[in-house]
Amino acid sequence: MGGESENLRKQHQEEIEHLKRQARVELEDARHQLAHELDALKLKVGSEQANLLQSLKDKDQAMSEMRTHNDALLSDLDRERTMKTHLQKQMDELVATNTSLEGTVRTLQAQVHFLESDSKQQSDSFSAMEARMQEALRSAEEARQKLIKEETERRVLFNKYQELKGNIRVMCRVRPVLGSPDDPVADLDYPDDKTSAQICVKGPEEKNSLGRITTKTFPFEFDRVFNPQIANEEIFGEISQLVQSALDGYNVCIFCYGQTGSGKTYTMSSPDGMIPRATKMIYDTVHQLKEKSWSYTMEGNFIEVYNEELHDLLTPTKDQKKLEIRHDEARRTTTVLNCKSVLLDSENTVELMLNEAEKNRSVAATKSNERSSRSHSVFTLKLIGENAATHERCEGTLNLVDLAGSERLKSSGAEGDRMKETQNINTSLKSLGDVIEALGAGQKHIPYRNSKLTYLLRNSLGGNSKTLMFVMVSPLEAHLNETLSSLRFATKVSYSQATTCSKDSATDKIPVRNRWKNADDPVAALTTRITHGDKAFRPLTDYDLGRILETISDGFDGAFHIADSYVTDVRAFAGQRGIASDVDAAREQADEWEFMVDAMDWEAV
Known part of the structure; x- marks a missing residue:
């Protein structure tokens, strides 16, 4: 039994091994079959994917072509709309032209009918209209010639009027109180309400011969006194006539004098100061004079007189050359060699000039003013006009001068460079006063060469010239002595009568001493x-x-x-x-x- 069982076990074992081998074969066959089917499936999927990608490309290309075609259609549509609008406009113009032509045709038909008419009344009417038209043309030409002639006469009469007002005029301006409102204010009075020509200054307290403390009031009278409430606009209204004289061919000099910090630079060079307002007036007047056959060219330069040396304020310091003054005695004109001149073709050009000059001007802190101008600045505007109808030619010069701040050496506390500057400033201001007094006294020798300032302004202080001085004063009691000194100097100038302004002749002078x-x-x-x-x-x-x-x-x-x-x-x-x-x-x-x-x-x- 035991052997039989062993045999059965082996038999079963062999059958199992056989079944395993058979299963492995079948499994391998199935694996190969599945791999083959998978490869076939992959091939099929790849083929279908390629077909799909190709189809997608074809559709993208078709879509792109459709977009291109659509854009072309839209462009054609816009072009058609534009063309339609243009054609509509042309059609409207043609309709308007047609209407106008129909009116012209009717007018011509009426004229033809009139010309073909045998009516004597109509013929006489036509002759009368022709005569009136010729008369109107003659009157227009006479009016044009009369306008040109009257402009010449206006210049002559205007200059005579300016001569009657005075060759040298002096005006006073009191600046408003600036800084701390607690600063004591000087006692200033303006008694003349009608002409605004007087100012009274209450002086400091002093002892008289009997030992009593008294206060004296000093009266001053000028061509015009501007109180602190007066703005630049009204002030320019007073000097605009002198600007007109420059356009008419005369040399004009307007300068501001006074202690440092009294408002000279503000009056002359601020955005609404005399220089911008004068140039604006000139541009407006030149435009109006074109109707009277006048044309103008304008050139400007900006010069600084610092420590008796000339500097070009429109040229950087590193590019500066030595400036030399040349006077043409025959034409009474002044030229400064190596000085940059700017052709002024717009108001913006003047603004740029002022900004450039402001950057280059010499300023320094003093006891009286933290930013005191330590030099004289001279803005010169040359005006050359020609009349195409009368062939007249005029050449005028407008000098707008901002004098350096004057200070007494003792009260200024200046030392070193500031002392030298103060001495040079006072020397040149004294020379200016000497020149004006010499002109008033009728002296043969006028000391123009005593300073660079007076030599530069030589042709604008005597002879063919009109001069206006603004004396600027401070309203503060601390500046009272300087205020009185400035007003006394201005009185000296106003008492000096220079030669009458005339292009060809001069009037008698009245000596100060007489x-x-x-x-x-x-x-x-x-x-x-x-x-x-x-x-x-x-x-x-x-x-x-x-x-x-x-x-x-x-x-x-x-x-x-x-x-x-x-x-x-x-x-x-x-x-x-x-x-x-x-x-x-x-x-x-x-x-x-x-x-x-x-x-x-x-x-x-």
Whole structure:
């Protein structure tokens, strides 16, 4: 039994092995079959995928072609719409033209009918219309010629009017209070409401001969006084006539004088100052004069006078060349060699010039002003006009001068470079006063060469010229002494009468000293009353007065030494006669002589 069981086990084992081998064969066959089917399936899927990709490409290409075609259709549509609009416009124009032509045809038919008419009345009417048309043409030509002639006559009459107003004019402007409102304000009064030509300044307290403390009021009178409420617009209204004179062919000089910080640069070069307003007026007037056959060319330059040296404010410092002044005596014109001149064809050009000059101008901090102009700036505008109808030619010059701030050397506290600047500023301002006084006195020799400023402005201060000085003053009590000095210097200028403005001739001059001799003089009246035949008293003679006037140019103390010496004699003698009131009158007269002293420190000069 045991052997039989073993056999059965082996038999079963062999059958199992056989079944395993058979299963492996079948499994391998199935695997190969599945692999073959998988390869076939992959091949089929790849083929179908390729077909799908190709189909997708074909459809994308078709879509792109459709888009292109659609864009072409839209472009054609836009073109058709544009063409339709253009054609509609042309059609409207043709309709309008047709309507106009129909009207013209009707007019021509009426004229033809009129010409073909045998009516004498219609023929006479046609002749009358023709005559009126010719008369109108003649009148238009006569009016044009009359307009040109009247412009020439206007220039002559306008210049005569300016001569009557004065060759040298002086105006005063008081700037508003700036900075701290707690700063004490000087006592300034404007008593003349009608002409606005007077200003009264209450002076500092001082002791009189009897030891009492008194305060004196100093009256000044100019061509016009502008209080702090007056704006630049109204001020320019006063000087616009001088700008017109420059257009008419005359040399004009407008300059601002005063202590540092009194508003000179603001008045002259601010955005609404005299320079921008003058150029705007010139552009507007030149445009209007085109109707009268006038055409103008305009050139401008900007020069600085610093420490008696000329600098071009329109040229960078590194590119500066030495400037040289050349005067043409025949044409009374001035040229500065190596100075940049700018053709002014628009108002914007002037604004750019001012900005460039502002960057290059010499300024520094002083005791009176943190940003004081330490140089004189001269904006020169040359105007050349020609008339195509009359062949007239005029050449005028407009000089707008912003003088450096004047300061007494002692009160300014200047040292080193600032001291040198102050001395040069005061020297040139003194030279300016000397030139104006020499012109007024009719002297043969005018000291233009004493400073670069007066030599540069030579042709605009005498002869063919009109001059206006703005004296700028501060309203603060701290600046009272400088204010009085500036007003006295301005009074000296206003008393000087330069030669009458004329292109070809000059009028007589009135010497300053003669006006003093003819003026009311309390001291002279006093000497007449108390000194006849008395050897103890020395009367004030014309020679004494002349010495006082002459020594003013040599120094402040020299003039007042003579004046005080004379008043001492008056007081000593009058004390014996008991006429102290007349002594006070003499003292006041001596004080009045101070107006002959310029606004700078003569001792520093």
